[in-house]
Amino acid sequence: MSSFIPSRVRILAALFGASLAVAPLAAQATPSLLIDVDSGKVLIADDATKPWYPASVxxxxxxxxxxxxxxxxxxTPQTLLTVSANAVAQAPSKMGFKAGTQITVDNALKMMLVKSANDIAVVIAEGVGGSLPQFVAEMNAKAAELGMTGSHFDNPNGLPDPDNYTTARDLAVLARAILLQFPEQADLFKMPAIQLGNRVIKTYNKLIDRYPGAEGMKTGFICASGFNLVGVAHRGNKRVLAVVLGTSSGRERTEAAALLMEKGFQQSWSIFGSVSPTVDSLKNEGGTPTDMRAQVCGPKRKTVASEADDDGDASPNGFAAAGMTGGVKMTGASLLVNLPPSMAPVPVWVGPTPSQAAIDAAYPPVPEKKGRKAASKKGGDKKDAAKQDASKQDATKPDTAKKDASKKKPDATAEATPATPPAAKPAAKPAAKPAPKPAGSAAPVPAPRPAN
Structure with missing residues (x-):
């Protein structure tokens, strides 16, 4: 497909020969998509067929x-999976368990989806698929089965890789399939937090317990992708699914998604009207994914970009929409409120049954840092980790040329999330304080990459 004129209008024109005039939701030309979950009808589409890096989505x-x-x-949910050296070598965000630790499938899914743990994604892949390459092959087979024609996966966690790409359209197809085919798994995506021992780990999805009706899904971030989010919300008898890719901060993606969803709940409002296409009918573009590194992690950024970035001033793009409340301009920020917790932090553990001793044993010993005061540790460790992650990411540029799988080395780029692995004894640490980084995670062990 050609470039969009704006994109929402051209998608419809290309598919149906129609032409509609519509004001853009935001000044930022990055992909977004809103669909009705039950019918699959497209409500808003902006560069939805453009290739993009999915990151942790x-x-x-x-x-x-x-x-x-x-x-x-x-x-089964109780099947025990073993943490391998390859899993330990993954870049943050991660749980930080040492090799040999065992966790159930159920707990692994909760850790992966709430913490966005890259090491646990590899644990799941190796345990479920038999090997990492076999699981990745299964990911691509399932993508083809779902009709995700613009997607290819080269790892299970979304860490930087030029062969890991998708589109907003494909992510909506995937998310809708999860919601419709596996309704019994819905709670996994809406958990506001998990609790491991005395440590509470909150979700990165700031729509949960802030946007009325939000039912979760998944966020993602690497410098090349910008800030991504797939979210679903339910109100009355309507359920909408939003995909927002490539914003420059966590706050922007949250506000943009909230505005998309709010438009979807306005019964009298529609871009496509009675000729609305379905998400399956959208045709993916080819080409190379956009690299957002300069805009998101470049030298002009005042703060270190990270997955946890959902603070600070509102987006300069405004993320505002007119006409939603009788012509009154509405901002994404105005749609977000502090709601009562939808559920308590969900307990997780290592091993087959809950045990504080097993949690303590799951972490490698943390060497004492000499010459540093306790006070500086509290404020400095998180900043140091964020700077290290960002510097790694800035130094790693996606290579659009495919490399021989046998020569590939693991990308040392982190998700630019401040590393917050728990201490050897999480119970002794306050829930809201990140602990020092476990020993051994600073020097990843090279791991085999899945074949193309």
Whole structure:
């Protein structure tokens, strides 16, 4: 497909020969898509067929493949998975368990989806698929089965890789399949937090317990992708699904998604009217994914970009829409409120049953840092980790040329999330304080990459 004129109008024109005039939702030309979950009808589409790096939204496909394995009886929720050296070597965000630690499939899914743990995504892939390459092959087979023609996966966690790409359209197809095929798994995507021992780990999805009706899904971030979000919300008898890709901060993606959803709940408002296409009918473009590194992680940014970035001033783009409340301009920020917790933090554990001793044993010993005062540790560790992650990411540029799989080395780029692995004894640490980074995570062990 050609470039959009704006994109929402051209998608419809290309598919149906129609022409509509519509004001853009925001000044930022990055992909967004809103669909009705039950019917699959497209309500808003902006560059929705454009190739993009998914980042940790990749974990939706990892979850989907795991759900299929559960339904087929290959595994059970209580099946124990073992943390490998390859999993330990993954860049943050991660749980930080040492090699040999065992966790159940059920707990692994909760850790992967709430913490967005890259090490646990590999644990799931190796345990469910038999090997990492076999699981990745299954990811791509399931993507083809779902009609995700603009997607390819090269890892289960979304860490930087030029062969890991998708489109907003494909992510909506995948998310809708999860919602319709596996309704029993819905709670996994709406958890506001998990609790491991005394440590509470909150979700990165700031729509949960802030946007009325939000029912979760998944966020993602690497410098090349910008800030991504797939979210679903339910109100009355209507359920809408929003995909927002490539914003420059966590706050922007949250506000943009909230505005998309709010428009979807306005019964009298529609871009496409009676000729609305379905998400399956949208045709993906080819080409190379856009690289957002300069805009999102470039030297002009005042703060270190991270997955946890959902603070600070409102977006300069405004993320505002007119005509939603009788012509009154509405901002994404105005739609977000502090709602009562929808559920308490969900307990997770290592091993087959809850045990504080097992949690303590799951972490490698943390060496003492000499010459640093306790006070500086509290404020400095998180900043240091964020700077290290960002510097790694800035130094790693996506290579659009495919490399021989046997020569590939793991990308040391982190998700630019401040590393907050728990201490050896999480119970002794306050819930809201990140602990020092576990020993051994600073020097990843090279791991085999899945074949193309």
């Amino acid at each position: 990749t974990k939706l496909m990892t979850a989907y493949v795991t759900f299929r394995a559960l339904r087929d009886g290959r595994i």
